[in-house]
Amino acid sequence: MALIRNIKLVIEYDGTNYCGWQRQHNAKSIQQKVEEAIESATKVFSKVIGSSRTDAGVHAKGFVCNFFTESSIPSRNFKEALNVFLPEDIVIVESKEVDKEFHSRFNSIGKKYVYTVLTGSHRPAIGRNYVYYFNKNLNIGQMKEAAKYFLGTHDFSSFKKSGSSVKTSVRTIKELNIDIDGNYIKFSITGDGFLYNMVRIIVGTLLDVGTNRFNPEDINKIISSKDRSNAGKSVPACGLTLEKVFY
Amino acid sequence: MALIRNIKLVIEYDGTNYCGWQRQHNAKSIQQKVEEAIESATKVFSKVIGSSRTDAGVHAKGFVCNFFTESSIPSRNFKEALNVFLPEDIVIVESKEVDKEFHSRFNSIGKKYVYTVLTGSHRPAIGRNYVYYFNKNLNIGQMKEAAKYFLGTHDFSSFKKSGSSVKTSVRTIKELNIDIDGNYIKFSITGDGFLYNMVRIIVGTLLDVGTNRFNPEDINKIISSKDRSNAGKSVPACGLTLEKVFY
Numbered sequence: 309m310a311l312i313r314n315i316k317l318v319i320e321y322d323g324t325n326y327c328g329w330q331r332q333h334n335a336k337s338i339q340q341k342v343e344e345a346i347e348s349a350t351k352v353f354s355k356v357i358g359s360s361r362t363d364a365g366v367h368a369k370g371f372v373c374n375f376f377t378e379s380s381i382p383s384r385n386f387k388e389a390l391n392v393f394l395p396e397d398i399v400i401v402e403s404k405e406v407d408k409e410f411h412s413r414f415n416s417i418g419k420k421y422v423y424t425v426l427t428g429s430h431r432p433a434i435g436r437n438y439v440y441y442f443n444k445n446l447n448i449g450q451m452k453e454a455a456k457y458f459l460g461t462h463d464f465s466s467f468k469k470s471g472s473s474v475k476t477s478v479r480t481i482k483e484l485n486i487d488i489d490g491n492y493i494k495f496s497i498t499g500d501g502f503l504y505n506m507v508r509i510i511v512g513t514l515l516d517v518g519t520n521r522f523n524p525e526d527i528n529k530i531i532s533s534k535d536r537s538n539a540g541k542s543v544p545a546c547g548l549t550l551e552k553v554f555y
Numbered sequence: 556m557a558l559i560r561n562i563k564l565v566i567e568y569d570g571t572n573y574c575g576w577q578r579q580h581n582a583k584s585i586q587q588k589v590e591e592a593i594e595s596a597t598k599v600f601s602k603v604i605g606s607s608r609t610d611a612g613v614h615a616k617g618f619v620c621n622f623f624t625e626s627s628i629p630s631r632n633f634k635e636a637l638n639v640f641l642p643e644d645i646v647i648v649e650s651k652e653v654d655k656e657f658h659s660r661f662n663s664i665g666k667k668y669v670y671t672v673l674t675g676s677h678r679p680a681i682g683r684n685y686v687y688y689f690n691k692n693l694n695i696g697q698m699k700e701a702a703k704y705f706l707g708t709h710d711f712s713s714f715k716k717s718g719s720s721v722k723t724s725v726r727t728i729k730e731l732n733i734d735i736d737g738n739y740i741k742f743s744i745t746g747d748g749f750l751y752n753m754v755r756i757i758v759g760t761l762l763d764v765g766t767n768r769f770n771p772e773d774i775n776k777i778i779s780s781k782d783r784s785n786a787g788k789s790v791p792a793c794g795l796t797l798e799k800v801f802y
Contacts, residue, residue, distance in 0.1 A: 320680045367681055391678070399680045431638070433567045433646045434614055434685065434796070549681070 312378055315386055316406040317342070317356075319371040322397040324437045324546070329362045329371065338362075338398060342373065345393035349386070350379035359412040359553045360419070363505075365545030367438065370401070370552040374412045410555075418482070418554035420498040423511045423547050428491040439492070440547035446518035448488060454517040455484045457527035458510060464503055465534035467513070469542065472504035477534075479503065486514070496551075505542045513540035559625055562633055563653040564589070564603075566618040569644040571684045571793070576609045576618070585609075585645060589620065592640035596633070597626035606659040606800045607666070610752075612792035614685065617648070617799040621659045657802075665729070665801035667745040670758045670794050675738040686739070687794035693765035695735060701764040702731045704774035705757060711750055712781035714760070716789065719751035724781075726750065733761070743798075752789045760787035 319342065327335035331343075339356055347353045359372040381389050386403035394400065426432055426439040427446065458481050465477040483498040495511050513530065516522045522530075522540075530538045566589065574582035578590075586603055594600045606619040628636050633650035641647065673679055673686040674693065705728050712724040730745040742758050760777065763769045769777075769787075777785045 320677070322680045322683070369681065387677070396678075396683055397680050399677050401677050430567070430634070430646050430648050431643075433569045433644050434616065435682065436569070436643055438681065 313405050314408050316374045318402040320369050320399050323365050323367045327364045329358050345390040348393040349389040357412050359416050363545045366548045368550040372412045372553040418500045420551040421507045422549050422551050423495040425493040440544050451514050451518045452486050454524035454527050458484050462531050466530050466539045467506045467509040468503035469505035470536050508542040512543045516540040560652050561655050563621045565649040567616050567646050570612050570614045574611045576605045592637040595640040596636040604659050606663050610792045613795045615797040619659045619800040665747045667798040668754045669796050669798050670742040672740040687791050691766050698761050698765045699733050701771035701774050705731050709778050713777050713786045714753045714756040715750035716752035717783050755789040759790045763787040
């Protein structure tokens with residue numbers, strides 16, 4: 309019997325034209341494209357385990373997944389073997405064999421997301437699928453002040469899309485930086501895990517601080533209320549990129 | 556009779572899905588989309604004069620064009636009025652009234668282009684339409700040395716797509732900088748004008764210096780030969796962006 313190996317993949321993708329990572333009926337998913345590429349390369353279907361779901365339109369530079377295979381393709385060569393069959397908006401960045409026990413979702417200890425806002429006097433044509441265009445004046449100092457209130461361990465029920473069911477809404481945010489580069493504002497958020505739409509609602513709420521709808525210290529009250537309706541709106545998916553999954 | 560005004564537009568566009576600036580039969584052009592937007596906004600067709608042709612797949616941040624109109628729309632409002640009718644990959648950055656004599660092509664005294672090369676261990680998924688992926692090791696020091704030979708006034712016949720007919724192939728390059736930002740290499744080229752495919756052939760030739768096919772001092776010989784076959788290949792359109800047109 310052939311040796312079964314557990315292969316870990318790191319994937320970059322442009323989520324613009326997909327319904328997200330997870331397979332869905334009647335919609336094109338990243339998972340489907342990766343599973344089809346594996347089947348084309350190995351001649352056998354392998355179910356791929358993703359580190360998380362990502363929403364439609366969300367991008368990734370370092371999405372992680374794993375799958376089991378009896379194929380004789382050397383582990384590091386899966387990168388090139390799969391890239392041959394993948395469309396141009398999905399690319400395998402790295403492939404390697406990992407321990408049989410490795411599970412890309414259960415073993416993840418954290419994730420880093422970057423959300424990009426573009427300001428300025430006109431909507432973008434170039435790179436429009438990778439940013440959220442927001443044309444109001446923003447008080448960046450107030451936003452940076454507000455960002456500090458998110459750090460640490462909190463019940464983030466106020467920053468969770470209603471209807472989502474998880475055991476606990478307690479999460480720990482280790483980093484929330486706001487960096488300015490010309491007209492671009494980059495929000496870098498690292499945490500042990502994120503609730504559904506959590507990053508996008510946090511950014512939406514920080515933009516509300518930037519436009520003076522909220523004061524920085526209001527963040528404490530919004531978190532304590534555990535009420536989604538007190539936080540800002542969820543900003544569009546296209547500005548969001550999963551940068552890295554930690555193990 | 557209504558007052559005829561000459562309106563100058565600055566346009567940003569993502570050229571990925573177009574045959575270039577100029578109208579063509581059976582292909583979608585930027586010119587066509589801008590003329591359609593003007594007709595929708597003013598109810599009258601106006602021919603638009605572009606500062607240059609750009610090739611299929613080439614992008615622009617500061618393309619300039621002008622058109623004459625009797626419309627009562629205030630000059631600065633054409634920006635918003637046309638953006639309503641333009642697709643998401645074309646956006647008017649600025650509109651203003653200019654002198655009746657102004658001609659966006661004939662009055663141009665120079666242009667700045669930026670060509671972006673991406674190196675690294677895998678092709679890009681995110682932003683793939685805005686870069687040329689080149690995965691060979693490059694000697695950047697040699698490329699910067701070679702770039703100096705292009706500066707000044709030369710007959711650039713060796714860097715002109717064969718078959719193109721212009722009165723003279725003499726052009727002046729005022730700036731040719733190579734900047735590195737992570738895996739990105741940006742070539743910024745400013746000159747009084749450029750021959751057909753000239754920027755792309757210059758970049759292709761500089762990449763040949765980077766891979767040691769040519770020495771920096773070979774550039775002099777290639778220019779002097781006035782023979783297209785001595786220069787490097789023309790790199791793909793997608794890496795090229797027209798940054799600015801000077802008047």
